[in-house]
Amino acid sequence: MKTLTIIQPDDWHLHLRTGDILETVVAHTSRQFKRAIVMPNLKPPITSVVEALTYRHQILQALPQESEFEPLMTLYLTNQTTIDDIKQVAICEFIHAFKLYPAGATTNSDAGVNDLTVIYPILEAMQQYHVPLLIHGEITDEACDIFDRERLFIERHLTDIVKEFPTLKIVLEHVTTEEAVQFVESTPANIGATITPQHLLFNRNALLVGGIHPHHYCLPILKREKHRQALVKAATRGNPKFFLGTDSAPHITNLKESACGCAGCYSAFAAIELYTEVFEKEKSLDKLEAFASFYGADFYGLARNTQTITLEKKNWEIPSQYGRQENLITPLKAGETLSWKMK
Numbered sequence: 001m002k003t004l005t006i007i008q009p010d011d012w013h014l015h016l017r018t019g020d021i022l023e024t025v026v027a028h029t030s031r032q033f034k035r036a037i038v039m040p041n042l043k044p045p046i047t048s049v050v051e052a053l054t055y056r057h058q059i060l061q062a063l064p065q066e067s068e069f070e071p072l073m074t075l076y077l078t079n080q081t082t083i084d085d086i087k088q089v090a091i092c093e094f095i096h097a098f099k100l101y102p103a104g105a106t107t108n109s110d111a112g113v114n115d116l117t118v119i120y121p122i123l124e125a126m127q128q129y130h131v132p133l134l135i136h137g138e139i140t141d142e143a144c145d146i147f148d149r150e151r152l153f154i155e156r157h158l159t160d161i162v163k164e165f166p167t168l169k170i171v172l173e174h175v176t177t178e179e180a181v182q183f184v185e186s187t188p189a190n191i192g193a194t195i196t197p198q199h200l201l202f203n204r205n206a207l208l209v210g211g212i213h214p215h216h217y218c219l220p221i222l223k224r225e226k227h228r229q230a231l232v233k234a235a236t237r238g239n240p241k242f243f244l245g246t247d248s249a250p251h252i253t254n255l256k257e258s259a260c261g262c263a264g265c266y267s268a269f270a271a272i273e274l275y276t277e278v279f280e281k282e283k284s285l286d287k288l289e290a291f292a293s294f295y296g297a298d299f300y301g302l303a304r305n306t307q308t309i310t311l312e313k314k315n316w317e318i319p320s321q322y323g324r325q326e327n328l329i330t331p332l333k334a335g336e337t338l339s340w341k342m343k
C-alpha cells in the first residue's frame with residue numbers, strides 16, 4: 001500500500017466557532033493539525049486579550065483527552081482597537097496576530113473597519129511591535145462585482161499598506177485570484193498568503209453549474225479556472241510565501257441550504273487529505289510537507305513541528321453530515337470518495 005509520512009501540519013486559518021459544534025470541529029482539526037490560527041469572528045467578535053484567553057480556554061476544554069493541539073489565538077481589529085491593545089498582544093504568548101475584516105466583507109464582519117486609512121496608526125504600532133496582520137482582502141463597495149473584490153482590494157488598499165509599512169508582517173488570507181498570487185510573489189518575504197482546499201479543487205462552475213451548490217459557497221467566492229490553476233501552481237511549486245490555511249468555516253446545514261445561505265466551506269474533517277489529492281494530481285507530493293508543515297511556522301517565526309502523520313492511499317466515502325442531530329454540518333465533497341486517508 002502506498003503511504004506518505006510528513007511532519008505534522010498546522011492550519012494557519014481556521015474557524016472553530018463556539019457552543020455545541022465546537023467539540024465536533026475541534027476534534028476534527030486536532031486529529032490532523034498540531035496548531036491552528038483561530039479566527040476571532042465570533043458573535044460578538046473577540047477584540048480583547050481577556051476574551052481571546054477565555055475563548056482559548058473553551059477550545060482547550062472541548063479538545064479530546066490527551067490531545068496536544070495548540071490553538072493560536074487572534075484578535076479582531078476594529079475602529080476601537082488601541083495601541084495599548086497591540087502592545088498587550090505583542091507580549092502575550094497565546095495571541096499571534098490581528099485579523100482585519102473590511103466591514104461587511106464576510107460572515108460576522110460588521111464590527112470590521114470601514115476606512116483603512118483611519119487605522120494606519122494601529123498598523124504602524126503593529127509594525128513596531130512585530131504583530132502580524134491577517135487580512136480578509138476584499139473590498140466591500142456594493143457596486144463592485146463580487147468576482148472583482150479581491151483584485152480591487154489589492155489595487156486600492158493592499159498595495160498602499162505594503163508600501164506604507166514595509167516591515168509589517170502581513171498574511172493575505174485565502175487568496176483566490178491570479179492577481180493575488182502575482183502580488184504576493186512580487187513582494188518581500190514579510191508578505192505571505194494562505195490557500196484553502198476549496199480554492200485549489202474548484203472553480204466557480206462547482207458553485208453554479210447544474211444547480212446551485214450552497215456547500216461550495218464561501219468568501220472570497222470561487223473564481224474562474226485560470227485563477228484556480230494559478231493557485232495550484234503557487235501552492236505546489238515550493239514557494240515559502242504560500243502556506244496551508246483551510247478557512248474551514250462550519251455552518252449548520254440548514255443555514256447553508258437556505259434562501260440566503262451562509263458563506264463558508266467545512267473542510268476540517270479531512271483537510272490534509274483534500275490537499276494531498278491536489279498535490280498528487282499535480283505530481284507534486286514531494287512539495288506537500290513544506291506547504292503544510294514548514295512554511296507557515298517559518299513565516300510566523302514558530303518552531304516547526306517534530307511529530308509526523310502518515311497518509312495512506314485508500315478510497316473512503318465522505319459522510320453526508322457530521323455533528324449532533326440538532327446541529328449537523330455538511331462537509332465539503334459530502335458523499336464523494338477521497339483517495340487518501342490519514343492513519
Ligand code: NCD
Nearest residue numbers: 015106107218219249263264
Ligand atoms: C468565514 C466564516 O464563515 O466565518 N466564511 C467564509 O466564507 N470563508 C469567514 C471568512 O473567512 O471570510
Ligand code: ZN
Nearest residue numbers: 015039247249
Ligand atoms: Zn476565514
